[in-house]
Amino acid sequence: MSGKRGAPGLAGRLRAEGLRLTSQRERVLAAVAVLEHGTPEEIGARLRAEAGPVGAAPDTSTVYRTLELLERLGLVWHTHLGKGAPVYHAAEHAHLHVVCQVCGEITSVDPSLMEAAAERLATDLGFTVDVGHVALSGTCRACAEKIRTEHS
Amino acid sequence: MSGKRGAPGLAGRLRAEGLRLTSQRERVLAAVAVLEHGTPEEIGARLRAEAGPVGAAPDTSTVYRTLELLERLGLVWHTHLGKGAPVYHAAEHAHLHVVCQVCGEITSVDPSLMEAAAERLATDLGFTVDVGHVALSGTCRACAEKIRTEHS
């Protein structure tokens, strides 16, 4: 809740790899956290808006590079929700996504939902599932009913 | 197992919507089935190879249009496995994908893995999960061990 600090682990993680702490990296990470589900483009736009007419916002290519870095550091995760661009979210609050293919609505669900499946994969294949990346497609209740109704 | 027939439902589904059965559509569907996990580009390449120097293969744009159509008809599904292009697979044999983020290996898993999670989503949210679209990211056993070893 400390309004100032962008994220606790950022500086440390960077130093651990001999990398540098820059304002761009702090701002991109902050934007990801605020937007919840933001595409690279949206994150860039947000930063541009925050910067106002004066301050400079990170370049688009920097946003992409930074996002990739932050993901490698384990601070953010990305998921493909629909067709277009992937969305990024902060790794802090782990959760998985449920997306309605009809209306596009995104619902966040507790990771415990996948516990059983994850354990079975670990046992059977030695595979470690990354809950942050999980996105489940399907149809939400509202759209399912709407479709049933429209069924002439 | 019938070498000739591309797929049972194709002709019927098309007629049901007043659409036409074309050789391109048959061939694209067949290619999707053969390739198991093919990107639009790979599917196009495959068709070009099959056609040989004589026969004509469907155009790239036709491949995209056809894939979209087949998906709408419920004959194929697509999933985003990694960064780039999505992969398509036949809807016949329902299965979900497990992808190693390190080596990129794709493993097909039985849908029953998700049964518990799917049921809970249905009960809690009224959400119907589409198993064909599910892709789980993570690290496979081999890569996990490799990483642990390299850990200087």
Place this chain on the structure above:
DNA sequence: CTCGTTGCAAAGGATTTGCACAAGT
């Protein structure tokens, strides 16, 4: 015949890359 389909080529959008300059440590 009539209308859906295809091929071609060009447009479009998203993401990446090379390089010289700016900035962190």
Place this chain on the structure above:
DNA sequence: ACTTGTGCAAATCCTTTGCAACGAG
């Protein structure tokens, strides 16, 4: 100072679209 990070612009990659010719029903 030394080395990494950034901005800029061009290059790529993936996908979509307009339109005239083609072919299934």
